[in-house]
Amino acid sequence: MATFRVVLVEPKNEGNVGAVARGMKNFGVEDLVLVNPVPLRAEARQRAMHGVDILERARTVKDLEAAIGLTVGTSGIDTESEKRFARIALSPRELATKLQKAKGQVALLFGREDFGLLEQELRRCDLLVKIPAAERYPILNLSHAVAIILYELFAAKAPKLAVREMSGLEKEKLHASFMGLLDATDYPIHKRSRTQIMFRRILGRAVPSKWEFHALMGVLQGATKRIQRLEGKR
Amino acid sequence: MATFRVVLVEPKNEGNVGAVARGMKNFGVEDLVLVNPVPLRAEARQRAMHGVDILERARTVKDLEAAIGLTVGTSGIDTESEKRFARIALSPRELATKLQKAKGQVALLFGREDFGLLEQELRRCDLLVKIPAAERYPILNLSHAVAIILYELFAAKAPKLAVREMSGLEKEKLHASFMGLLDATDYPIHKRSRTQIMFRRILGRAVPSKWEFHALMGVLQGATKRIQRLEGKR
Numbered sequence: 001m002a003t004f005r006v007v008l009v010e011p012k013n014e015g016n017v018g019a020v021a022r023g024m025k026n027f028g029v030e031d032l033v034l035v036n037p038v039p040l041r042a043e044a045r046q047r048a049m050h051g052v053d054i055l056e057r058a059r060t061v062k063d064l065e066a067a068i069g070l071t072v073g074t075s076g077i078d079t080e081s082e083k084r085f086a087r088i089a090l091s092p093r094e095l096a097t098k099l100q101k102a103k104g105q106v107a108l109l110f111g112r113e114d115f116g117l118l119e120q121e122l123r124r125c126d127l128l129v130k131i132p133a134a135e136r137y138p139i140l141n142l143s144h145a146v147a148i149i150l151y152e153l154f155a156a157k158a159p160k161l162a163v164r165e166m167s168g169l170e171k172e173k174l175h176a177s178f179m180g181l182l183d184a185t186d187y188p189i190h191k192r193s194r195t196q197i198m199f200r201r202i203l204g205r206a207v208p209s210k211w212e213f214h215a216l217m218g219v220l221q222g223a224t225k226r227i228q229r230l231e232g233k234r
Numbered sequence: 235m236a237t238f239r240v241v242l243v244e245p246k247n248e249g250n251v252g253a254v255a256r257g258m259k260n261f262g263v264e265d266l267v268l269v270n271p272v273p274l275r276a277e278a279r280q281r282a283m284h285g286v287d288i289l290e291r292a293r294t295v296k297d298l299e300a301a302i303g304l305t306v307g308t309s310g311i312d313t314e315s316e317k318r319f320a321r322i323a324l325s326p327r328e329l330a331t332k333l334q335k336a337k338g339q340v341a342l343l344f345g346r347e348d349f350g351l352l353e354q355e356l357r358r359c360d361l362l363v364k365i366p367a368a369e370r371y372p373i374l375n376l377s378h379a380v381a382i383i384l385y386e387l388f389a390a391k392a393p394k395l396a397v398r399e400m401s402g403l404e405k406e407k408l409h410a411s412f413m414g415l416l417d418a419t420d421y422p423i424h425k426r427s428r429t430q431i432m433f434r435r436i437l438g439r440a441v442p443s444k445w446e447f448h449a450l451m452g453v454l455q456g457a458t459k460r461i462q463r464l465e466g467k468r
Contacts, residue, residue: 015249023378028368050371093389132389134262137284144257144381147374151382155327155366178453185456191449198449206440215425215432219412222419223457230464 001157002069002102005031006146009064009121010112014040018047018055019143020110025051027150032058033065033107064121069105069168070204073125074149075116076139089130090205092149096156098127102207103165108149113142123197126171126204166213174213175200177220184227235391236303236336239265240380243298243355244346248274252281252289253377254344259285261384266292267299267341298355303339307359308383309350310373323364326383330390332361342383347376400447408447409434411454418461 006024011017017040021032025048032054040055048055072095090098099106109125111117122128131140131148140148166174178199182192208216240258245251251274255266259282266288274289282289306329324332333340343359345351356362365374365382374382400408412433416426442450 019375019378022375025371026367026374026378028370047375049375050373091389131385133260133385134388136262137259139284140260140381141253141256141281141283141377143375144253144260144378147378148382148385151365151367154368155325181457182453185453185460187453187456191452195449195453198446202436202440202442202446202450206436208436212432212436215429216436218425219416219419219421219429219433222421223415223461226419226461227457227464230461 001153002099002104002106003031004029004150004153005033005105005107006150007033007035007064007107007109008037008142009035009109009117011037011142012113013142014038014044015047016113016142018044018049018051020146021048021051021055021058023051023143023147023150024054025049026147027154029150029153030054030057034058034060035064036060036062064109064124069107070099070102070127070207071107071109071125072127072129073109073117073122074129074131074145075111075122076131076133076145089128092129092131092152093156095127095129095149096152098205098207099153100156104167108146110142110146123193126200128201166208166210170210170213171203174203174217174220177217177224180224181220184224235387236333236338236340237265238263238384238387239267239339239341240384241267241269241298241341241343242271242376243269243343243351245271245344245376246347247376248272248278249281250347250376252278252283252285254380255282255285255289255292257285257377257381257384258288259283260381261388263384263387264288264291268292268294269298270294270296298343298358303341304333304336304361305341305343305359306361306363307343307345307351307356308363308365308379309345309356310365310367310379323362326363326365326386329361329363329383330386333387334390342380344376344380400442400444404444404447405437408437408451408454411451411458415454415458418458 006020006029008017008020017037024030024032037060044055045052109117109121129149131145133140179196182195240254240263242251242254251271258264258266271294278289279286343351343355363383365379367374413430
């Protein structure tokens with residue numbers, strides 16, 4: 001299975017951060033990244049319990065970094081972009097099933113306690129996950145959300161499948177080629193962004209192999225070059 | 235499905251009790267019983283968030299009452315009686331599956347933060363549940379344990395999300411468009427068949443929605459038409 005990184009984006013409550021570290025320890029995930037967090041003091045350490053080493057080794061960054069591997073966004077609040085993609089948000093169990101075959105690093109993004117992940121943060125995600133909850137009050141405590149997702153991933157651990165997945169670099173090349181094709185075909189500017197996100201999400205769910213990456217690249221670049229050559233001749 | 239009651243036995247941390255109330259609200263369980271709890275003050279209310287009504291309506295009792303219906307004990311620490319029943323402890327998922335057919339009231343017992351449920355308390359349980367967790371540190375925060383179990387019970391009764399998948403006809407149209415693009419780009423004949431299969435497999439894994447079908451069709455047909463138009467002008 002993949003290795004997991006938990007990324008908390010601008011957590012506002014240090015107790016939650018501590019509780020997340022404990023939950024990570026409970027489910028064997030050690031890599032914690034804090035994006036522009038509240039200062040961590042005594043309460044965070046206290047709530048971390050035996051997960052305090054995870055808290056101490058947590059990396060603090062100012063901005064969301066470029067993800068190395070697959071990026072999974074979590075959400076409970078309906079943002080604009082989520083409504084748009086609501087129909088393809090996975091449940092934690094579906095995520096766990098999907099990632100059973102995955103290798104490499106998977107970053108799990110959790111947003112602010114009040115506003116969740118912002119539009120531009122959700123855009124960077126290859127997959128979206130939503131924890132099923134009561135309609136009247138679907139907003140879980142941050143550490144509860146982390147615990148439930150890590151619990152599902154832990155429960156799903158199974159023998160690895162020998163699939164060579166495409167790398168993060170290849171993924172970005174593929175997205176660039178897709179954009180190149182949209183460009184070449186004069187795809188309407190106002191539709192490009194959401195079409196791009198659609199393509200990212202489809203690939204996120206499909207987890208293509210290296211071979212599939214090369215084949216798709218061939219198709220996209222072949223079409224783009226064809227158009228460019230023909231336009232050059234015009 | 236059955237109705238659920240959460241019973242916290244001698245909780246020592248009022249913040250945990252509040253967080254449990256919130257988790258209950260998230261998963262639509264309203265009935266909370268506190269056995270000889272720590273006094274609840276501001277922190278419990280604060281952590282309960284929108285679950286504060288559950289906290290206010292919680293019943294406080296001095297001793298564990300005779301359960302009305304099925305009693306489920308939860309545990310993470312190995313006590314003597316737990317070792318004895320270890321082989322029959324269910325996972326949360328197995329519990330949820332089992333209780334899908336159950337009716338009447340089910341009491342879910344959660345023990346103290348440090349010692350869990352005592353021998354005589356475990357004896358009263360009809361079922362034991364254990365949350366799978368890292369061997370090195372299997373003791374979850376009390377509210378995390380409650381949240382994970384209620385999440386499983388909720389997920390078991392939640393209707394599957396109604397995703398409007400693309401239809402078989404749409405799927406075939408999409409494959410035809412993909413072939414059309416390969417045609418238009420003079421994609422090597424000997425590679426076409428396997429590239430086509432690759433595309434089919436990717437879509438098979440991604441299970442695109444109707445919306446994604448239309449967006450992909452737009453991209454493929456747009457590129458193909460562009461090429462055809464340019465070639466016509468040549």
